[in-house]
Amino acid sequence: xNNGSNGRRLKQWEWEIKPExxxxxxxxxxxxxxKDLMLQLARKDFLALYQQTLLGPFWALLQPLLTVLTYVxxxxxxxxxxxxxxxxxxxxxxxxxxxxxxxxxxxxxSKTFSQNAEIFSKVYFPRIIVALSTLWLQLLLFGIQLLLLxxxxxxxxxxGDVDFNAGRMLLIFPIIAITAAIGFGGGLIFxxxxxxxxxxxxxxxxxxxxxxxxxxxxxxxxxxxxSVRWLVNLNPLSSLFxxxxxAFLGIGSVNALHLLYSGSFMLLIVFxxxxxxxxxxxxxxxxx
Amino acid sequence: MSKTVIQVEDISKLYNLGTIGSGSLRxxxxxxxxxxxxGKEDLNQNIRNGRKVDTNEHIWALKNVSFELKxxxxxxxxxxNGAGKSTLLKILSRIIKPTEGLVRGSGRIxxxxxxxxxxxSELTGRENIFISGHILGMKKAEILKKFDEIVDFSGVxxxxxxxxxxxxxxMYVRLAFAVxxxxxxxxxxxxxxxxxxxxxxxxxCLGKMNDASSQSGRTIIFVSHNLQAVSNLCSQALxxxxxxxxxxxxxxxxxxxxxxxxxKKSWVKEFSTLKEAPGNDRxxxxxxxxxxxxxxxxxxxxxxxxxTVKFRFYNATDNxxxxxxxxxxxxxxxxxxxxxxxxxxYSKGMIEGECTIPGNFLNNGSYMFTLHFSKDTSSxxxxxxxxxxxxxxxxxxxxxxxxxxxxxxxxxxxxxLKPLATVR
Numbered sequence: 001x002n003n004g005s006n007g008r009r010l011k012q013w014e015w016e017i018k019p020e021x022x023x024x025x026x027x028x029x030x031x032x033x034x035k036d037l038m039l040q041l042a043r044k045d046f047l048a049l050y051q052q053t054l055l056g057p058f059w060a061l062l063q064p065l066l067t068v069l070t071y072v073x074x075x076x077x078x079x080x081x082x083x084x085x086x087x088x089x090x091x092x093x094x095x096x097x098x099x100x101x102x103x104x105x106x107x108x109x110s111k112t113f114s115q116n117a118e119i120f121s122k123v124y125f126p127r128i129i130v131a132l133s134t135l136w137l138q139l140l141l142f143g144i145q146l147l148l149l150x151x152x153x154x155x156x157x158x159x160g161d162v163d164f165n166a167g168r169m170l171l172i173f174p175i176i177a178i179t180a181a182i183g184f185g186g187g188l189i190f191x192x193x194x195x196x197x198x199x200x201x202x203x204x205x206x207x208x209x210x211x212x213x214x215x216x217x218x219x220x221x222x223x224x225x226x227s228v229r230w231l232v233n234l235n236p237l238s239s240l241f242x243x244x245x246x247a248f249l250g251i252g253s254v255n256a257l258h259l260l261y262s263g264s265f266m267l268l269i270v271f272x273x274x275x276x277x278x279x280x281x282x283x284x285x286x287x288x
Numbered sequence: 289m290s291k292t293v294i295q296v297e298d299i300s301k302l303y304n305l306g307t308i309g310s311g312s313l314r315x316x317x318x319x320x321x322x323x324x325x326x327g328k329e330d331l332n333q334n335i336r337n338g339r340k341v342d343t344n345e346h347i348w349a350l351k352n353v354s355f356e357l358k359x360x361x362x363x364x365x366x367x368x369n370g371a372g373k374s375t376l377l378k379i380l381s382r383i384i385k386p387t388e389g390l391v392r393g394s395g396r397i398x399x400x401x402x403x404x405x406x407x408x409s410e411l412t413g414r415e416n417i418f419i420s421g422h423i424l425g426m427k428k429a430e431i432l433k434k435f436d437e438i439v440d441f442s443g444v445x446x447x448x449x450x451x452x453x454x455x456x457x458x459m460y461v462r463l464a465f466a467v468x469x470x471x472x473x474x475x476x477x478x479x480x481x482x483x484x485x486x487x488x489x490x491x492x493c494l495g496k497m498n499d500a501s502s503q504s505g506r507t508i509i510f511v512s513h514n515l516q517a518v519s520n521l522c523s524q525a526l527x528x529x530x531x532x533x534x535x536x537x538x539x540x541x542x543x544x545x546x547x548x549x550x551x552k553k554s555w556v557k558e559f560s561t562l563k564e565a566p567g568n569d570r571x572x573x574x575x576x577x578x579x580x581x582x583x584x585x586x587x588x589x590x591x592x593x594x595x596t597v598k599f600r601f602y603n604a605t606d607n608x609x610x611x612x613x614x615x616x617x618x619x620x621x622x623x624x625x626x627x628x629x630x631x632x633x634y635s636k637g638m639i640e641g642e643c644t645i646p647g648n649f650l651n652n653g654s655y656m657f658t659l660h661f662s663k664d665t666s667s668x669x670x671x672x673x674x675x676x677x678x679x680x681x682x683x684x685x686x687x688x689x690x691x692x693x694x695x696x697x698x699x700x701x702x703x704x705l706k707p708l709a710t711v712r
Binding site: 012013014015016017018019020021036037040041044047048051052119120121122123124125282283285286 | 291292295303304378379380381382383384385386387388389390391392393394395399401402405406408410411415418419422423424425427428451
C-alpha cells in the first residue's frame with residue numbers, strides 16, 4: 001500500500017476500538033464534550049442526596065457543626081487540648097472543614113466503579129467523568145460548609161477573638177485546591193483497586209479514620225512531641241492544615257518547604273491516579 | 289455506493305471464568321511475580337501471543353468476528369443465548385475492549401443495551417429525562433429542544449413531576465424508551481429492549497426504529513429474539529453461533545438458514561433395534577418423523593405449511609383392540625388437539641401410521657407431538673411424550689402488526705367486509 005492510500009484510509013475512520021488502551025490516551029477534547037453529562041451527574045447526586053429527607057441540604061451544615069461540638073467537648077473540655085488562644089469552636093471548625101473536604105472527596109471518588117457498575121456496563125462515556133462530577137459535587141458541598149465557617153469566623157472577628165488579614169486569607173485557595181486534588185488522585189487509585197478487590201472498601205474507611213489522627217486537625221503541629229513529629233511531617237496533608245489554620249487564625253508553624261512537599265505529592269498522586277484510572281477503566285469492565 | 293460506517297476486523301473476546309469476581313490480590317501478585325521476576329509465562333501471556341488457550345478457566349465469547357456495515361443499513365443479530373451477541377454489542381458500544389482485533393468506524397454511536405440506563409428512582413420524570421438523555425449522549429440543548437416530544441411520546445405528561453419510583457412499570461419503561469427513541473446518533477445499537485412493555489408500545493417502538501432507518505438513513509444494529517421484528521426491520525442479518533459468525537447476508541436468507549438448522553434435527557427419530565426404541569414390553573416406537581411439505585428445502589415451516597407425521601411401532605400383543613392418539617402440545621404444555629385413530633383389532637407385528645395437518649391451521653409458535661397408544665380405547669399401553677419438537681414461523685402480508693398473533697390456531701377462514709350503501 002502506498003502512502004497516498006494510507007493517508008486516505010486514516011481519514012476515512014473517525015474512531016477505533018483496540019484491545020489495549022495506551023497509558024497516555026487521554027482525550028481532553030472528548031472529555032470537554034461530556035461536560036453537560038458531568039454537571040448533570042453532579043446535579044443528580046445532589047438532588048438524590050436530599051430526596052425525602054427532613055432537613056435536606058441543611059445536613060451539609062448540621063453535620064460539621066455537630067462534629068465540631070463533639071470535638072470541642074471531647075478534646076478541649078474533657079481532655080483539655082490547648083488551642084493557642086483561639087476559641088476552641090473556631091479552631092476545630094477550621095480543621096474539620098478542610099478534613100471533610102479531603103475525606104469526602106477521597107471516599108466518594110474511590111466508590112466510582114463499585115457504585116456505578118450498573119451504568120458502566122450499559123453505556124459508554126469516559127469513566128473519569130463520574131469522578132469529576134463527584135469532585136464537583138464535593139466542592140459544592142464544601143462551599144456550603146465554608147460559608148458556615150466564614151459566618152462563625154465573622155462572629156469571632158467582631159467579638160475580637162481573632163484578627164483578620166486579607167492577604168493571609170488568599171492562601172486558602174491554593175490550599176483547598178491541593179487538598180481536593182490529593183483526595184481526587186488517591187480516590188482514583190483506590191477506585192480501581194476497590195473495583196478489583198472489594199474488601200479494600202473497608203480498608204479505605206480504616207485509612208481515613210487513621211489518617212485523621214495524623215493530621216493536625218484538633219491539635220496543631222507545634223503541640224506534637226519532637227519524637228513523633230516526623231510521622232505527622234511525613235503526612236503530606238499536615239502542612240495543608242497548618243496553612244489553612246494560619247490563613248484564618250494567624251497561628252501555626254508554617255513552612256514553605258513542607259508545603260512544597262505537599263504540592264509535589266499532589267502532582268504525583270494526581271498524575272498516577274489519572275494514568276491508572278485511564279488505563280484500567282476498560283479492563284475493569286470485565287471484572288465488575 | 290454508500291460509505292462503510294463500521295468495520296469489524298477479527299474481533300475476539302476471551303473471558304476468564306472462575307476466579308473472576310472473587311479478585312484475589314494474592315493470586316494476582318503471585319502471577320505478577322512469576323511473569324515479571326521469574327520470567328515464566330502465565331496464561332495471559334499466551335493469549336497475547338494469539339494462541340488459543342483451552343483450559344476450562346477461559347472461554348472465547350467471540351472468535352474472529354468480522355463484518356462491515358454501510359450507512360443506512362439495518363443489521364439484525366440473531367443466535368442462541370450465549371452465542372456472543374451481547375458481547376459483540378458491548379464491544380461495539382465501547383463498554384468492553386476486545387481481546388484481539390480492531391473496530392473502526394465513523395459517526396456518533398449511541399447504544400441502547402437496557403431501558404432506563406441511569407434512571408434514578410427517587411427523582412422525577414423530568415429530572416430523569418435529562419439524566420438519561422445526557423448519559424445516552426445527548427447534549428443539553430438537544431434535550432431541551434426535544435423535551436416536549438419525549439414527554440408526548442411517553443404518554444406520562446400528568447406524572448412528569450412525580451418521582452419515577454411511583455410509576456407503574458409500564459410508565460417507567462415508556463418514559464425510558466421515549467428518551468432513547470429521540471436519540472439521533474449516526475449509528476444506533478439496540479439490544480433486546482423490545483422485550484419489555486405492552487404490545488401496543490412495542491409496536492410504537494418498532495415503528496419508531498423503522499422511521500429512523502428509512503427516513504433518516506440511520507445505521508442500526510439490532511439484537512433480538514423476535515425473528516419477526518428482525519425480518520421486518522432489518523435488511524441484513526448476522527447469525528452468531530458460539531462466538532463465531534455462522535452466516536451473514538440478506539436477512540431473509542440468514543433467518544431461513546437459522547431456523548432450518550435450529551429445528552431440523554428434532555424432526556426425525558429412528559431406532560434400528562427394538563431394544564433401544566422407546567416403549568415397553570407391549571409397544572416399541574421405532575420411527576417418528578415430521579415431514580413438512582416445503583417447496584424449497586431450505587425454507588422453514590411457517591403457518592402456511594402442511595405437516596405430515598409418520599410413525600412406525602411394534603405391537604407385541606396378539607389380538608388386541610388398539611388405537612393411537614396423536615396429541616399436539618404447545619411448549620407451555622397446553623394441548624391443542626388430540627387426534628385418535630379408529631380402534632381396530634390387530635395381531636402382533638409392525639404397524640405404521642400417518643396423519644396430515646393442513647397448512648393455515650396452527651398459529652406460529654413452538655410445538656411438541658406426543659404419541660399415545662391405548663388398548664380398548666381406555667387403558668394406556670404406552671405414551672411416547674414429546675417425541676417431536678418443532679417451530680412454526682410466522683408469515684404475514686399487508687400488516688404493520690409486528691407482535692405475536694393472538695390465539696392457538698390461525699385458520700384463514702374468510703372474513704368478508706362489505707361497504708353498505710349510505711342512507712342519506
